[in-house]
Amino acid sequence: MKHRGYYGGFGGAFLPEILIPTFDELVSVFESAKTDPGFRNQYETLMAQYSGRPTPLTFAANLTRHFDGAKIYIKREDLNHTGAHKANNVMGQGLLVKKMGKTRVIAETGAGQHGVACATMAAKFGFDCTIYMGEKDVMRQRPNVFWMEQLGATVVPVTDGTKILKDAINQAFRDWVTNMDTTHYVLGTACGPHPFPEMVAWFQSIIGIEARQQILDLEGRLPDRVYACVGGGSNALGLFAGFLDDPVELVGVEAGGKGIDTGFHAARLSSTDAGAGIAQGYKTYFLQDDDGQMKETHSISAGLDYVGVSPILAHMHETGTARFESATDAEVVDALKLTMRSEGIIPALESAHAFAGAFREAPTLSRDQIIIINQSGRGDKDIFTVADVLNDPEWKTFIQTKAAQYHA
Numbered sequence: 165m166k167h168r169g170y171y172g173g174f175g176g177a178f179l180p181e182i183l184i185p186t187f188d189e190l191v192s193v194f195e196s197a198k199t200d201p202g203f204r205n206q207y208e209t210l211m212a213q214y215s216g217r218p219t220p221l222t223f224a225a226n227l228t229r230h231f232d233g234a235k236i237y238i239k240r241e242d243l244n245h246t247g248a249h250k251a252n253n254v255m256g257q258g259l260l261v262k263k264m265g266k267t268r269v270i271a272e273t274g275a276g277q278h279g280v281a282c283a284t285m286a287a288k289f290g291f292d293c294t295i296y297m298g299e300k301d302v303m304r305q306r307p308n309v310f311w312m313e314q315l316g317a318t319v320v321p322v323t324d325g326t327k328i329l330k331d332a333i334n335q336a337f338r339d340w341v342t343n344m345d346t347t348h349y350v351l352g353t354a355c356g357p358h359p360f361p362e363m364v365a366w367f368q369s370i371i372g373i374e375a376r377q378q379i380l381d382l383e384g385r386l387p388d389r390v391y392a393c394v395g396g397g398s399n400a401l402g403l404f405a406g407f408l409d410d411p412v413e414l415v416g417v418e419a420g421g422k423g424i425d426t427g428f429h430a431a432r433l434s435s436t437d438a439g440a441g442i443a444q445g446y447k448t449y450f451l452q453d454d455d456g457q458m459k460e461t462h463s464i465s466a467g468l469d470y471v472g473v474s475p476i477l478a479h480m481h482e483t484g485t486a487r488f489e490s491a492t493d494a495e496v497v498d499a500l501k502l503t504m505r506s507e508g509i510i511p512a513l514e515s516a517h518a519f520a521g522a523f524r525e526a527p528t529l530s531r532d533q534i535i536i537i538n539q540s541g542r543g544d545k546d547i548f549t550v551a552d553v554l555n556d557p558e559w560k561t562f563i564q565t566k567a568a569q570y571h572a
């Protein structure tokens with residue numbers, strides 16, 4: 165018998181006994197929603213009216229000319245309300261929370277995009293909202309923290325462990341165990357115990373389903389390759405979902421950080437540094453040492469430095485259904501600069517990994533080949549990080565003047 169929530173040897177639900185009824189309820193509400201065409205319809209209507217879907221598929225004429233290889237298209241998830249694909253998942257889970265009659269949502273966030281999306285959903289649906297965020301991410305993503313608080317959420321900085329995403333997830337689970345009668349944990353990516361990987365991927369599949377139809381409308385044919393960045397894996401699974409039965413190569417790009425030979429990266433599938441293990445309620449590839457202790461991860465982008473990865477992607481990696489690459493921080497900044505200058509588009513640092521991976525390969529393809537890059541989010545939130553990296557003198561003067569005003 166096929167075990168519930170397994171993808172090959174990965175996935176599952178390793179839960180404290182106290183959470184089992186809560187998960188059973190979630191599985192049952194998701195299973196009935198999934199098989200109810202009315203629910204999918206309600207979800208798609210909500211995303212059209214509230215989030216601006218369908219997001220466009222933009223032909224990148226200047227990048228195409230620059231690389232003189234494959235035709236480059238960009239799927240514009242940055243144009244969702246709140247600026248990232250995270251909206252697809254939170255609005256879907258919000259509808260399920262209403263069905264379950266719960267009144268409070270909690271979430272973890274790394275880059276802050278999921279936190280902002282969740283706080284927005286909570287405000288719209290009238291739920292209380294608490295967001296857990298590693299203290300280090302609170303520091304580097306202050307603008308998103310500001311917005312979450314203005315939207316009415318309580319942001320709790322997590323000071324345990326390495327003070328990043330995995331620590332925020334642990335804290336959110338602790339909260340859930342105490343408050344499960346009233347509270348739903350809106351996990352932000354396709355990780356964690358069953359049914360989260362499947363459920364998040366199902367909501368994100370709206371990306372790939374749209375992209376497939378759009379490229380057929382524009383080009384009359386399918387793309388040769390599609391590229392997406394991989395943190396937990398939700399935007400990648402969303403894009404890939406449109407092309408699973410097609411002869412289309414699926415490429416995931418992880419955070420190569422300072423280089424996969426340096427130890428300072430978050431490349432779980434594209435390096436040999438990760439191994440299969442069980443943590444945070446599910447089995448997947450984790451960056452861990454020989455004693456099974458989680459390693460520190462590094463990426464210029466807060467949204468990609470998670471220590472695990474979706475069990476669905478781990479399985480796709482093992483079966484060769486998708487290919488996984490990495491891009492270094494330096495390559496990502498170059499890709500971001502080139503995209504801004506040539507297309508007038510500002511991708512998030514996370515998304516810029518997908519661009520960097522695609523730019524490496526586009527010139528090796530012929531002019532009649534087509535690729536799609538998923539722009540999972542917009543780059544506004546990264547202005548502090550990017551200005552630091554570019555060492556922009558006028559930005560520094562602006563910050564210093566602002567700081568002086570606060571001291572006055």
Ligand SMILES: Cc1ncc(COP(=O)(O)O)c(C=O)c1O
Nearest residue numbers: 395396397398399467514540541
């Ligand atoms: C814009 C953006 N892209 C990608 C990611 C990575 O998440 P996932 O791999 O689940 O798509 C994040 C996470 O915060 C994000 O904010």
